[in-house]
Amino acid sequence: MTSALSIDKLRVAFDEFVALKDVSLEVKPGESFGLVGESGSGKSTLLRAVAGLAPVTGGKVEVNGKPLGAKRDKAFYRQVQMVFQDPYGSLHPRQTVDRLLLEPLDIHGFDDTERRIVRALDEVGLGSSFRFRYSHQLSGGQRQRVAIARALILEPSILLLDEPTSALDASVQAEVLNLLEQVRAARKLTFVMVSHDLAVVTHMCDRLMVMQHGREVELLSSADLAARKVNQDYTRSLLTASEGYRRSA
């Protein structure tokens, strides 16, 4: 079976600074894969490089068995869509939800736009009353739902999620995570999810890669992580840190 996403020795450099140092990974179709690390670990850069948003200087990326060229074509974006961290920054402030959802359909030449927009909103749990609102009239959680609807409207097979809930309150985070799991199950999507939060990644993903300084530290399953079967000290220190502050007596 071909991998949904296959990355081989991917390298990203911003001038002389190498942000991603020859990272390789395979994601199976229908799998949910997590990337964890602290700021500067290269986790978001990896995701952006796949989406064509970071300068790739070496390595290969294949999507559903097809190698990607230097520039992403339309067909690529039909298969791969991305949801960004900050729902306040990723929605056009002067476009209504309707206009936001229409744009990708327009670009890709869909004709039954009306039906698709209604269905997309319905799928993310926003009623049609939200359709003609502007993003500033929505809460953070509602905005992220719109961003997810926009990503899903082209019926991609792979969703790249860059910290999709870290700008949201804990209770809203739970709702958005549940929504993501629900659409993944319904559409048999492949997820690649970036987060600094180990608990969120182990909740959402089957396998994960811990990254630091642009390199892979460890590749492990969520079950192993939960059982504390980790091999690297760095992963262990992340695990300890995620348990909260401990007052040293």
Add this chain to the structure above:
Amino acid sequence: MSTLLQVEDLRVSFPTRTGLVQAVRGVSFSLGKERLGIVGESGSGKSQTGRAIMGLTAEHAQITAKKLDFNGIDLLKVSTAERRAMRGKRIAMILQDPKYSLNPVMTIGRQIVEALRAHEPVGGAEARRRALEMLAAVQIRDPERVFNLYPHEVSGGMGQRAMIAMMLVAGPELLIADEPTSALDVTVQLEVLGILNRLVAERGMGLIFVSHDLRLVSSFCDRVIVMYAGRIVEELPASRLTEAEHPYTRGLLNCMPKIGADRHPLPVLDRKPEWAL
């Protein structure tokens, strides 16, 4: 335990085009030399509570309280000048993101010196010595070097330590920390909290720790106040957080994913309108 701060029926409201928005609606608590956590989600009024005590509420807002007493001083009655003299000297505040709350065109050392000399008539050499001492106290390894750096030249964790140094250099009695570690990586977060914890204990300060992160606050503070829609819904010792009774507190604790807990879907918060009454 002597009481440092007494707050009774604090209300903060903002007039807007669509009417009065009440951000804080009758908050009461008292604080001694302890660590008090104020937890809530966006819009719960937790930050406005801290800002009202610090005297940083926007000018057009209306603040009322039956009592807002700091060490015998009625904070609602003092003049702007007195308030200004107290701010930094007796009550200090650590803000969330060092990237935005430090002066970008002034070296870290000069900013600490400025904070100190605003409140104490000390000479240049003495101020420099105290600033370096303070940088060492927040565990900056090479204070001399960091003294001469600009905020953009240091990491987030280092910037936040510099801010702690700046806030503590004048020796305040009460420290308000508004999401002091939310912009930091988890491992750095623990270091900064460790430093804060040690300094607060050593200097016998009162601390108000404002945060959205219920678990972090409960692991750090002695007592936790949970706010919802401008009111306190529950107050409890941090060690007994698991025995929280209010459905909002319980829901907030419950809805966070936990490593090793296999809960699909996650329980979500069912907000009851009566919580906001």
